[in-house]
Amino acid sequence: MKYWMSLLILICVLGVSITGEAQEVLRLRGVPFDAVKVTDAFWGLRIEINRVVSIPHCIKMCEETGLVDNFAKAAGLMKGDAKGIWFSDAQVYKTIEGISFSLALHYDADLDRFLDGLIDKIAAAQEADGYINSHKTIKLKSARGTAEDPRWSNLSSGLELYVCGHLYEAAAANYRATGKRKLLEVAIKNANLVARLFGVGERRDVGGHQEVEVGLVKLYQATGEDKYLKLVKFFIDERGRSHGRKLRGPFSQDHKPIVEQREAVGQAPRATYFYSGVTDVAAITGQKDYAIAMEKIWEDVVSKKMYITGGIGSLHENEGFGEAYELPNKTAYTETCAAVSFSMWNYRMFLLLGEARFIDVLELTVYNNFPAGVSLKGDTFFYANPLESDGIWKFNRGYVGEQPYMYKEGSATRKPWFYCPCCPPNAIRFVPQIAGYMYAQRGKTVYINFFIDSDSVITLQGHTVRLKQKTRYPWDGKVKITVEPEQPQRFAINVRIPGWARGRPVPSDLYRYLNESSEEVTLKVNDRSIALNMRKGFAHIERKWDKGDVIELDLPMQVRRVAAHEKVKDDRGKVALQRGPIVYCLEEVDNGKDVRKVCLTNKSKLTTQYRGELLGGVVVVKGSGTVRKEDERQAKEVEFTAVPYYSWNNREAGQMVVWLKWNTAQLGSIRRSSMRNL
Ligand SMILES: [Zn+2]
Numbered sequence: 257m258k259y260w261m262s263l264l265i266l267i268c269v270l271g272v273s274i275t276g277e278a279q280e281v282l283r284l285r286g287v288p289f290d291a292v293k294v295t296d297a298f299w300g301l302r303i304e305i306n307r308v309v310s311i312p313h314c315i316k317m318c319e320e321t322g323l324v325d326n327f328a329k330a331a332g333l334m335k336g337d338a339k340g341i342w343f344s345d346a347q348v349y350k351t352i353e354g355i356s357f358s359l360a361l362h363y364d365a366d367l368d369r370f371l372d373g374l375i376d377k378i379a380a381a382q383e384a385d386g387y388i389n390s391h392k393t394i395k396l397k398s399a400r401g402t403a404e405d406p407r408w409s410n411l412s413s414g415l416e417l418y419v420c421g422h423l424y425e426a427a428a429a430n431y432r433a434t435g436k437r438k439l440l441e442v443a444i445k446n447a448n449l450v451a452r453l454f455g456v457g458e459r460r461d462v463g464g465h466q467e468v469e470v471g472l473v474k475l476y477q478a479t480g481e482d483k484y485l486k487l488v489k490f491f492i493d494e495r496g497r498s499h500g501r502k503l504r505g506p507f508s509q510d511h512k513p514i515v516e517q518r519e520a521v522g523q524a525p526r527a528t529y530f531y532s533g534v535t536d537v538a539a540i541t542g543q544k545d546y547a548i549a550m551e552k553i554w555e556d557v558v559s560k561k562m563y564i565t566g567g568i569g570s571l572h573e574n575e576g577f578g579e580a581y582e583l584p585n586k587t588a589y590t591e592t593c594a595a596v597s598f599s600m601w602n603y604r605m606f607l608l609l610g611e612a613r614f615i616d617v618l619e620l621t622v623y624n625n626f627p628a629g630v631s632l633k634g635d636t637f638f639y640a641n642p643l644e645s646d647g648i649w650k651f652n653r654g655y656v657g658e659q660p661y662m663y664k665e666g667s668a669t670r671k672p673w674f675y676c677p678c679c680p681p682n683a684i685r686f687v688p689q690i691a692g693y694m695y696a697q698r699g700k701t702v703y704i705n706f707f708i709d710s711d712s713v714i715t716l717q718g719h720t721v722r723l724k725q726k727t728r729y730p731w732d733g734k735v736k737i738t739v740e741p742e743q744p745q746r747f748a749i750n751v752r753i754p755g756w757a758r759g760r761p762v763p764s765d766l767y768r769y770l771n772e773s774s775e776e777v778t779l780k781v782n783d784r785s786i787a788l789n790m791r792k793g794f795a796h797i798e799r800k801w802d803k804g805d806v807i808e809l810d811l812p813m814q815v816r817r818v819a820a821h822e823k824v825k826d827d828r829g830k831v832a833l834q835r836g837p838i839v840y841c842l843e844e845v846d847n848g849k850d851v852r853k854v855c856l857t858n859k860s861k862l863t864t865q866y867r868g869e870l871l872g873g874v875v876v877v878k879g880s881g882t883v884r885k886e887d888e889r890q891a892k893e894v895e896f897t898a899v900p901y902y903s904w905n906n907r908e909a910g911q912m913v914v915w916l917k918w919n920t921a922q923l924g925s926i927r928r929s930s931m932r933n934l
Contacts, residue, residue, distance in 0.1 A: 281547050282610035282698060283539050286603070287714050289692030290360045296709030297873055298730060299690050302627070306687040307358050309634035314351045314681050315370070317673045321656060323348050324374065326390035330397070331380035337398075338391040340677075343415040345390050346467075347681045348374070349422035354684035356426070356433040361688055368434065375430070375439045382442050386449035388423065389416055408453065412504055417463030417491075420446055421471030421529075428474035429685075440478060447475055451487045460499035462491050464508050466526050469533025470600070473540070485540065492534055492546075507574060515545040518552045520561055523576040524569025524589075525678075528597035535604035547608060554605055556580075558617055559764035564818055564832050564914070565628070565839050565901055566620030567641055569594040572651075581823040585643040585915055587651070592629030592638055592679040595621050596686045603693050606705070610698065612793020613763035615705045616755040618693060620762070623730055623837040627902035630683050632872050636670035637680045643901075643914040644852065647844060669909040695723070701748040703794065707735045707809070716747060721801075730836045731866055731875045733757070733811030744802045750794035753777055754837065757811045761834060766821050770831060775812035782806055811836065815862040815877050819918075830915035831856055833877055833898055835864065840877050840898035844910030847896050851910075854881045854896055855917040871903040881916070 294300050318324050322339025327348070329336055340347075352374065355367055382388040387407055395405065408416055427443035430436065450468075453459055472488040475481070496503065496513040504510040506521040509530055520527055531550055538546035560580035562568050567590030570578045575589055599621050606614035628641045639653035650666035654675045663675050673680060696703040697716060707729040714721050722740035729735060739749070757777050761767045779786050779795055782805055788795045797807065815835045820827035833840040844851045862879040870876065877898040884891035904912045 281538065281542050281544070281608055283542070284607045284610050284696040284698045284703065286607060286692060287695035287697065287712070289357070289689045291714065292691035292694055292708075292710050292712040294691050294708055294710045296727070296729070299708055301872060302630075302687050303358075303361065303690070305632075305634040306354070306684055307362055307364075310630065310680070310684045310687070311351075311355055311358055311367070313635045313672065314347075314354065314684050317677065317680070318348050318351055321673065321677075324377065326394065327374075327377040327381040330388075330390040330393040331377065332397070333377070333380065338394045341675065342391045343419050343465075344677070345388075346415070346419045346422040347677050348378075349419070349426040350678075350681035350685050352426040352439070353422075353429040354681060354686075354688065356429040357685060357688035360433040371430065371434070372436075372438075375436075375442075379438055379442050382445065386445035386447075388442065388446050389419060392416070408459075411461055412464035412508070415463065415465045417450070417468040418465040420450060421463075421467030421469065424468070424471030424475040428478040431478055443475060444479065447472065447484060447487070451483055455487065455490050460494055461501055462495045462510065464504055464526075465523075466495075466509070466530035466533065470529055470536065473533060473536040476540075485537070488533060489537060489541075492530075492537060495530070507576070515549050517549055518556065520553050520557045520568075520577050523574055524591060524594035525575070525597045527576065528568070528594060528601045532597065532601045532604050535601060535608055539604065539608045550605060551609070554601075554614075555764070558613075558762060559766050562617070562762065562766065563588060563590060563625070563643060564620070564761065564767055564820070564834070565590070565624035565641070565643060566598070566617060566622070567595060567625035567643075568598050572640070581821065581825070583820075583824050584826050585913075586645065586649065588640070588642045588644075590625055590641040590643075592626065592641060593682045595626040595629060595641070596682045599626065599686070599693075607696060610703075610792060612705075612752045613755065615693075615752055616760075616763050616793070619706065619754065619837045620839075622690065622693070624839045624901050626683075626686065628904065629679060630687075631670045632903065632906045636672050637674075637683065638670050638905075639674055639679050643841075645905075645910075645912045646852070647910040647912075669905060700746070701750055703750045703752070704737065705752050716741075716745075719743070719745060721745075721747075730838050731813075731873075733809075733813040733836060735809040735811070737807040737809070739801050739805045739807065740803045741801050744800055746798070746800045748796055748798035749801075749807065750791065750796050751779065751807065751809060752793060753779075753788060753790065753795050753809075754811065755793070756816070756834065756837060761816070761818050766824070767818050767832075768821075770817040770819050771814075773812050773814050773816070775814065777812065778808075778810045780806075780808040783808075813864075815840075815864060817856070817918075820915075827915050829918055831918040832914050832916070833862070835875065835877065838875070839901045839914065841901040841904050841912050841914045842896055842898050842916065843904050843907075843912050845907050846899065847894075849911070850883045850885065850894075851896075852913045853883045853885065853917070854894060854913075855883065855891065855919060856881045857919040871899060871906055874900050874903060 323344045326338045328334040424443045427439040431440040469488050472484045476484040495510050509522050509527050534546050535550050561577050569576045569589050570583050572589045602614045602618035629638045640651045642651050652667045654666050655671035656673050694706040707727050709727050710725050712723045720742050724738040727735040813836050818832040818834050842851050860879045860881050864875050866875050880895050882891035883894050
């Protein structure tokens with residue numbers, strides 16, 4: 257009897273957790289990236305380098321590797337075979353998206369003209385019924401084109417729908433930035449074809465690599481056409497349901513319907529592009545079962561499958577998620593594309609549910625994993641972003657070097673372009689949008705997510721409010737926000753108090769701080785301290801705001817020692833260093849050949865120093881530890897210098913380590929006290 261009762265209770269508990277209600281779907285509205293003028297050193301510099309170096313670099317590489325000519329060849333304007341990987345039109349579309357966003361921030365007539373010419377070629381490559389895929393069109397038009405490889409014949413590795421998704425995103429961005437409709441018309445014509453071919457009563461199939469979902473949402477938002485929303489819902493609901501087709505399995509999140517999924521599986525960019533699309537539709541339609549699935553999967557990622565750098569997708573084998581707590585450091589894959597798509601998803605989750613925990617994770621990614629993917633000069637890239645390197649193992653993906661752009665093996669340094677060049681153009685479209693993550697609003701509440709020196713104008717219920725941030729974040733925790741409503745007005749400002757400033761490096765038990773912070777967060781309005789009225793991770797300040805009111809936030813910037821959950825075997829007996837949102841690493845160039853043997857002890861005093869001349873301006877962490885070589889009986893004391901993880905491999909390739917060895921006796925006592933605290 258007791259057994260049955262416990263079973264019944266267990267079923268009830270599981271039942272609640274599986275079918276339980278999601279939180280209230282709040283549906284916040286984002287503030288567009290071009291409503292913010294970024295003036296800070298960290299992002300201001302990156303936006304400018306993106307404009308003057310990375311964008312011209314991606315254009316050059318798309319041209320020199322033949323990806324632009326592919327459209328001319330498909331249009332019959334040139335002769336020859338298609339060049340590059342078969343889904344490479346997507347790289348050109350992402351480049352267009354990046355250029356368009358950059359134009360919205362900084363108009364450049366030459367780039368605008370370049371885009372016009374490129375879009376003319378793309379439009380010419382589109383077939384009469386709306387089909388566009390240069391590789392396939394070139395092949396089908398040539399004598400070798402046969403019925404064995406017709407259109408939409410291989411959605412799995414052919415990625416035709418994935419390429420369409422990037423076309424739609426580029427078209428929406430280009431229309432928004434320039435007001436020109438030519439690429440939008442190409443996208444509409446193509447989406448109309450896709451809508452005729454796929455759906456209930458038509459072909460019931462989905463793309464192997466998701467992306468069409470977020471693209472269709474952008475097209476829906478740009479045109480207001482319901483049929484695109486209906487189509488994206490079809491692609492979401494059809495995944496994991498076999499209507500006469502063979503399911504593609506967990507790699508493509510195609511093992512069961514999304515509303516039944518509770519764990520993150522498979523290739524990480526596929527997964528997070530997909531979750532972004534599902535979250536978009538949940539926000540637009542208020543569909544609860546989507547929201548429940550998204551929240552559960554997100555919690556699975558953040559509590560079991562995420563690096564301290566905010567990176568996801570730990571395995572090279574599947575470019576994706578491993579088992580729970582499977583987070584190797586040297587072989588961490590954490591693709592730069594996954595940093596982009598994970599960021600997209602986190603921001604959408606925040607808009608859906610209005611909680612700061614999603615921004616906490618987003619912040620980790622955008623200050624650590626993502627910027628590591630791009631060199632400080634802006635013209636070389638990491639595909640994979642490991643947390644440890646022996647300086648020898650070639651973790652970065654195969655690349656194409658100098659002319660004639662033949663494939664070369666991987667490397668242990670950043671490279672200008674890859675055989676599959678998905679990451680560089682993904683980076684150039686992400687950087688200009690960064691300020692789009694800073695603010696959001698709902699009713700009479702403004703949300704401040706990020707602290708970036710900037711000047712913004714937000715429209716709140718028909719009135720404008722100017723918000724000016726003065727800060728040296730992420731190097732300094734002091735943030736001064738001047739509020740200027742066009743007339744005195746009552747509304748609320750929700751200021752995010754980062755999890756790291758409240759004792760939690762991540763919003764889960766995956767990582768924890770070992771040392772307490774001796775300082776508290778302080779918040780002032782017009783020089784008077786106010787209590788933190790916390791709501792979902794935000795300090796809520798509601799009052800009648802006058803022009804020139806000032807909010808001052810002071811976040812304690814102490815170096816924190818981070819330990820991972822016991823189940824992460826690769827981090828056992830180790831600590832990472834974090835200061836504010838920045839995760840640190842030790843590099844061989846600063847610390848010599850024994851850098852990966854450095855052991856931090858309880859005696860290690862950690863100090864910080866701002867070095868304006870180093871790595872674009874960084875705060876370095878200095879400390880002491882011990883090193884014990886295999887042939888030595890006694891450990892010797894060493895001094896070390898740690899630099900922000902994102903900046904590694906910019907001076908020279910070499911060894912690097914994020915997770916340092918930790919005096920295990922010390923860890924034992926800390927572990928016991930932490931257990932008690934739990
Ligand atoms: Zn990539």
